[in-house]
Amino acid sequence: MxxxxxxxxxxxxxxxxxxxxxxxxxxxxxxxxxxxxxxxxxxxxxxxxxxxxxxxxxxxxxxxxxxxxxxxxxxxxxxxxxxxxxxxxxxxxxxxxxxxxxxxxxxxxxxxxxxxxxxxxxxxxxxxxxxxxxxxxxxxxxxxxxxxxxxxxxxxxxxxxxxxxxxxxxxxxxxxxxxxxxxxxxxxxxxxxxxxxxxxxxxxxxxxxxxxxxxxxxxxxxxxxxxxxxxxxxxxxxxxxxxxxxxxxxxxxxxxxxxxxxxxxxxxxxxxxxxxxxxxxxxxxxxxxxxxxxxxxxxxTPSYCRMCGKCEGTCPNGLPVSDMLRFAMYAEGYGQFSLGREHFLQLPEQVRAVRCGDCESCAVKCPNGVRVSDRVARAQELFA
Ligand code: SF4
Ligand code: SF4
Incomplete structure (x- = not known):
């Protein structure tokens, strides 16, 4: 592309x-x-x-x-x-x-x-x-x-x-x-x-x-x-x-x-x-x-997910990365914490239980420069 x-x-x-x-x-x-x-x-x-x-x-x-x-x-x-x-x-x-x-x-x-x-x-x-x-x-x-x-x-x-x-x-x-x-x-x-x-x-x-x-x-x-x-x-x-x-x-x-x-x-x-x-x-x-x-x-660039979908399926722990970044954006970009949390709580329990901090390094590579593990960890910190 x-x-x-x-x-x-x-x-x-x-x-x-x-x-x-x-x-x-x-x-x-x-x-x-x-x-x-x-x-x-x-x-x-x-x-x-x-x-x-x-x-x-x-x-x-x-x-x-x-x-x-x-x-x-x-x-x-x-x-x-x-x-x-x-x-x-x-x-x-x-x-x-x-x-x-x-x-x-x-x-x-x-x-x-x-x-x-x-x-x-x-x-x-x-x-x-x-x-x-x-x-x-x-x-x-x-x-x-x-x-x-x-x-x-x-x-x-x-x-x-x-x-x-x-x-x-x-x-x-x-x-x-x-x-x-x-x-x-x-x-x-x-x-x-x-x-x-x-x-x-x-x-x-x-x-x-x-x-x-x-x-x-x-x-x-x-x-x-x-x-x-x-x-x-x-x-x-x-x-x-x-x-x-x-x-x-x-x-x-x-x-x-x-x-x-x-x-x-x-x-x-x-x-x-x-x-x-x-x-x-x-x-x-x-x-x-x-x-x-x-x-x-x-x-x-380091924070905003362009929702290109290129990282889909690349988190070995099954995290829907772009979705989680969007939920964090609802809270921090729109000031809509409850909307972000509501979406987060609809994720399967095993997905909600994952913590990026438990990974030695992040397997998800964003070609657009988003610091993925930081942002996903932020979503976990906010909503989990
Ligand atoms: S994190 Fe990066 S690769 Fe994944 S959807 Fe967002 S912009 Fe695309
Ligand atoms: S740091 Fe987070 S997003 Fe990256 S591989 Fe681990 S669980 Fe997946």
């Missing part, structure tokens, strides 16, 4: 978005000084969304969600597991009176048809709606995770009118999973991790998905949630780089330059973040953005 974890690896990566691909239009209820919104259609679904949508995972203030909807954001994303099950309830209450014009998605991590359909009923009830626009099979990492019975659950839900479109999400394993998703000829929307640390490594797979008419939603677009928390507790230099004005905006703009990404779902916890995210649609890419992201990339 042609990946260079250095500045050039991403500076050359992002593709300019053809003008025909996006449409600028006035926001509903547009007012003087209101942000200029851009729109895209999610694959063949016909769902029109703003290119910056709203990831509700770590939002606790419903007024931010309400204002986002009033400003013109159309798509709101949540999941059954977010907020210990409470996020859907908050999102539902915030959007209930606006539901008709919105695109709401949720997700299930259940592994059987029956459990997934039970999750769906709970999601509908908590979100106070009779249907989801997109229902994702969440956090898949390999082709074998695309189970017939889970797709069957989505078919049943569609027939019952409880979902409009079938989705699938992945954090890692893009190279194998995305082609398998296309091959399944079942999914309408893919939600995938995508940010500047990944450079152009998955552009070919994204094109495959896009060309199949599947809508693509980008997540993890800020490479770890740099503004929510001062990223990982490394050096003062790292913290100050990631908190530089414009760093978050630059990372958002980078993702939006890729023509295969229809929309992104960054987290937003307050009005300032909402306002900043909205400007990403009209704030054009500058040379200074490249420089800033290059600095960020240099700083986060």
């Amino acid at each position: 042609n990946f260079e974890p250095s500045r050039r690896g991403f500076l050359a990566a992002s593709l300019a978005l053809p003008a025909s691909q996006i449409k600028a239009a006035p926001a509903p209820q547009a007012q003087k000084g209101a942000p200029k919104l851009e729109y895209a259609t999610l694959g063949k679904t016909g769902l029109k969304v703003t290119r910056v949508s709203f990831g509700c995972m770590i939002t606790s203030d419903p007024s931010v969600i309400e204002r986002a909807a009033d400003t013109g954001i159309i798509h709101f994303d949540t999941a059954r597991v977010y907020g210990g099950g409470n996020n859907e309830r908050m999102v539902g209450a915030a959007l209930k009176s606006r539901r008709k014009n919105l695109v709401i998605s949720s997700k299930t991590i259940s592994q059987t048809k029956e459990a997934a359909l039970r999750d769906l009923e709970t999601s509908l009830s908590e979100l106070q709606t009779d249907h989801l626009d997109i229902w994702y099979l969440h956090s898949k990492r390999a082709p074998e995770d695309i189970k017939d019975e889970l797709m069957e659950a989505q078919r049943i839900a569609k027939q019952q009118g409880k979902i409009r479109f079938a989705g699938i999400s992945n954090h890692a394993g893009h190279k194998e999973l995305l082609p398998a998703i296309v091959k399944a000829k079942h999914f309408d929307v893919v939600l995938t991790s995508y940010n500047f640390t990944m450079g152009k490594t998955i552009d070919a797979e994204l094109k495959l998905v896009h060309d199949a008419g599947i809508g693509i939603v980008g997540m993890k677009v800020m490479a770890g949630g740099g503004r929510v928390m001062p990223f990982y507790p490394t050096t003062e230099e790292t913290r100050s780089t990631l908190k530089k004005p414009g760093a978050v905006l630059a990372s958002l703009k980078w993702t939006l330059r890729n023509p295969y990404i229809d929309t992104v779902i960054p987290s937003m916890v307050d009005m300032d973040q909402l306002d900043e995210n909205l400007t990403a649609m009209s704030n054009r890419w500058h040379a200074s953005d490249e420089k800033l992201l290059a600095e960020c990339l240099d700083q986060i």
Whole structure:
């Protein structure tokens, strides 16, 4: 794979978005000084969304969600597991009176048809709606995770009118999973991790998905949630780089330059973040953005897992390395300790019992420069 974890690896990566691909239009209820919104259609679904949508995972203030909807954001994303099950309830209450014009998605991590359909009923009830626009099979990492019975659950839900479109999400394993998703000829929307640390490594797979008419939603677009928390507790230099004005905006703009990404779902916890995210649609890419992201990339390289999947299966103790690094990121990048722990506790008991400190040396080699054993040990320290 042609990946260079250095500045050039991403500076050359992002593709300019053809003008025909996006449409600028006035926001509903547009007012003087209101942000200029851009729109895209999610694959063949016909769902029109703003290119910056709203990831509700770590939002606790419903007024931010309400204002986002009033400003013109159309798509709101949540999941059954977010907020210990409470996020859907908050999102539902915030959007209930606006539901008709919105695109709401949720997700299930259940592994059987029956459990997934039970999750769906709970999601509908908590979100106070009779249907989801997109229902994702969440956090898949390999082709074998695309189970017939889970797709069957989505078919049943569609027939019952409880979902409009079938989705699938992945954090890692893009190279194998995305082609398998296309091959399944079942999914309408893919939600995938995508940010500047990944450079152009998955552009070919994204094109495959896009060309199949599947809508693509980008997540993890800020490479770890740099503004929510001062990223990982490394050096003062790292913290100050990631908190530089414009760093978050630059990372958002980078993702939006890729023509295969229809929309992104960054987290937003307050009005300032909402306002900043909205400007990403009209704030054009500058040379200074490249420089800033290059600095960020240099700083986060030892800590941030790009979820490339190259280390899958190389820990002799069976640790799912990229998953554990992601759980630590939830705690230290997003400030969501309980979310990280919740995921960690779903790992098999024998996996949770492993301690990196018991290894003489770490067998996992990360080609992207992540200090794997340090970060996995941190996850164990936090959650075990
Ligand atoms: S630890 Fe490194 S090799 Fe493993 S998934 Fe993350 S970036 Fe890829
Ligand atoms: S140090 Fe941790 S990640 Fe590395 S081989 Fe040992 S258990 Fe696996």
